[in-house]
Amino acid sequence: xxxxxxxxxxxxxxxxxxxxxxxxxxxxxxxxxxxxxxxxxxxxxxxxxxxxxxxxxxxxxxxxxxxxxxxxxxxxxxxxxxxxxxxxxxxxxxxxxxxxxxxxxxxxxxxxxxxxxxxxxxxxxxxxxxxxxxxxxxxxxxxxxxxxxxxxxxxxxxxxxxxxxxxxxxxxxxxxxxxxxxxxxxxxxxxxxxxxxxxxxxxxxxxxxxxxxxxxxxxxxxxxxxxxxxxxxxxxxxxxxxxxxxxxxxxxxxxxxxxxxxxxxxxxxxxxxxxxxxxxxxxxxxxxxxxxxxxxxxxxxxxx
Numbered sequence: 001x002x003x004x005x006x007x008x009x010x011x012x013x014x015x016x017x018x019x020x021x022x023x024x025x026x027x028x029x030x031x032x033x034x035x036x037x038x039x040x041x042x043x044x045x046x047x048x049x050x051x052x053x054x055x056x057x058x059x060x061x062x063x064x065x066x067x068x069x070x071x072x073x074x075x076x077x078x079x080x081x082x083x084x085x086x087x088x089x090x091x092x093x094x095x096x097x098x099x100x101x102x103x104x105x106x107x108x109x110x111x112x113x114x115x116x117x118x119x120x121x122x123x124x125x126x127x128x129x130x131x132x133x134x135x136x137x138x139x140x141x142x143x144x145x146x147x148x149x150x151x152x153x154x155x156x157x158x159x160x161x162x163x164x165x166x167x168x169x170x171x172x173x174x175x176x177x178x179x180x181x182x183x184x185x186x187x188x189x190x191x192x193x194x195x196x197x198x199x200x201x202x203x204x205x206x207x208x209x210x211x212x213x214x215x216x217x218x219x220x221x222x223x224x225x226x227x228x229x230x231x232x233x234x235x236x237x238x239x240x241x242x243x244x245x246x247x248x249x250x251x252x253x254x255x256x257x258x259x260x261x262x263x264x265x266x267x268x269x270x271x272x273x274x275x276x277x278x279x280x281x282x283x284x285x286x287x288x289x290x291x292x293x294x295x296x297x298x299x300x301x302x303x304x
Contacts, residue, residue, distance in 0.1 A: 002304065003103035004284040005059040009049040012285040012292070018059070023107045030080050030108045031071040032088075036126035036278065037101035038065030039287045039300040040158075042092070047288065052093065052235075060097025062284075063302075064089050066106060067116060067125035079110050085122070087263065088113040089129035091254055102284055104304040114260040117267035123275045124266065127299040130252060131158030132262040132271070134233065135213075136166055138250040141231045142209045149173045151201070151210045153220050155191065156182040158273075158299055159233055160213035162262075164189050165271050175204060177216075179295055189272070212236070221245070274298025 005018045025031035042051075043062040049055030067087035070080050080086060089112055090101050099106060116125045138159070144150065150167050154160030155176035167174045168190040175193045178186040183194045195204065197216075206225030214220075215232040221239045224230045229246040230239070239245045265271040276298035279287050287300045 001104040002281060003061050003100070004281060004302075005061055006047050006097070008058050009047065009055055012047075012288040014047065014058070015062075015285045015288065017282050017284075020103070023105050025072045025074045025107060027075040028077060028110070029074045030077055030086075030110055030113060031073070032066070032068045032086060032106050032108055032113070033071050034066045034101060034104060034106055034304050035068040035122045036066065036301045036303055037063045037103075037281075038126045038130065039284070039291055039302060040064055040130060041291060042130070043102075044288055044291055046092070046097070053096070056097050061100030061102055062092070062097070063101025063103070064092045064130045065126050065128070066090070066101035067122045068106075071105070077110055080113060080115075085116040085125075086113045087116050087125040087129060088259070089133070089252075089254065093251070102281065102302060104281075111254055111256055114256055114263055117264055119267040120263065123278050123301045123303075124273055125263070126301050127158065127273045127275060128263055128266060129259055131299075132162045132266075132273075133255060133259055134159045134250055134252045135162035136258060136262065137252060137255075138211050138213070138231050138233070139163055139166055139170075141248045141250060142211065142229050144170070144172055144209055146171055147173065148209055149175065149207055151175045151177070151204065151207045151220070151223055152191075152213060153177040153197075153201075153211070153216050154213035155186045155189070155194075156297075157213065160211070161186070161189065161273075162271065163211050163213060164191050169270070175207065177201070181295075182297060185274075185297070276300055278303050 156179040202222035212220035
């Protein structure tokens with residue numbers, strides 16, 4: 001099969017199409033033909049070696065999110081059947097490149113997968129797992145009483161966009177930070193207020209709960225009220241202990257029941273996602289350049 005491997009730590013040019021043996025399904029596993037694979041900032045971080053636990057020795061295959069078709073199932077697998085549409089997430093922080101979605105096939109644990117409902121195209125299905133699970137699990141770390149006010153940075157992006165929608169649906173007042181010229185999209189998510197990324201966030205506060213989904217660091221921390229809670233998607237420097245701010249870093253975890261609920265929400269139009277572009281697998285380096293340049297209106301997906 002074809003896959004895209006990181007051949008050395010460095011810039012996008014280290015991504016190369018390679019030939020690997022066709023995977024064979026084993027007991028308790030599911031062989032999926034990948035039709036779309038999401039490109040994440042986490043992939044960029046792994047490519048340059050900036051990941052928790054330290055860099056991985058190349059070569060290795062990137063890719064968390066994917067959607068595709070079941071080709072075969074191993075013994076003892078009852079949840080999926082050949083021909084079924086599925087989407088899911090390689091727990092890449094655990095597999096660390098031994099398995100990745102930048103490929104034509106992946107051998108998956110059933111726990112990685114959910115069925116794709118009618119009404120979601122394959123590219124969109126490949127944008128949901130990592131970002132929506134992270135968003136929902138991040139919100140669970142915030143002590144949000146009914147009707148709370150929440151600041152969400154990166155609301156133009158995947159995690160921030162899903163988090164803003166989930167918080168609005170839960171009845172909270174969301175102040176959302178939008179990328180330049182993307183205010184209309186963020187406002188359409190139902191948030192109470194939209195502010196540009198260049199805004200002085202400290203002037204918005206104090207806000208008791210902040211989800212720094214980018215994260216932007218000190219500027220988001222300045223908006224948190226003393227004794228409040230700050231959740232980030234990557235570790236950031238600690239705030240002044242005298243402020244009593246509770247800081248948490250969300251680390252996504254597999255949760256098939258939760259993912260199925262989120263996938264159904266997208267199918268029913270209760271959650272929205274965006275695909276900025278679908279590119280051939282061979283253009284993975286270009287996809288990474290686009291992600292690094294920023295200002296995307298949605299996710300990039302690779303199509304094997």
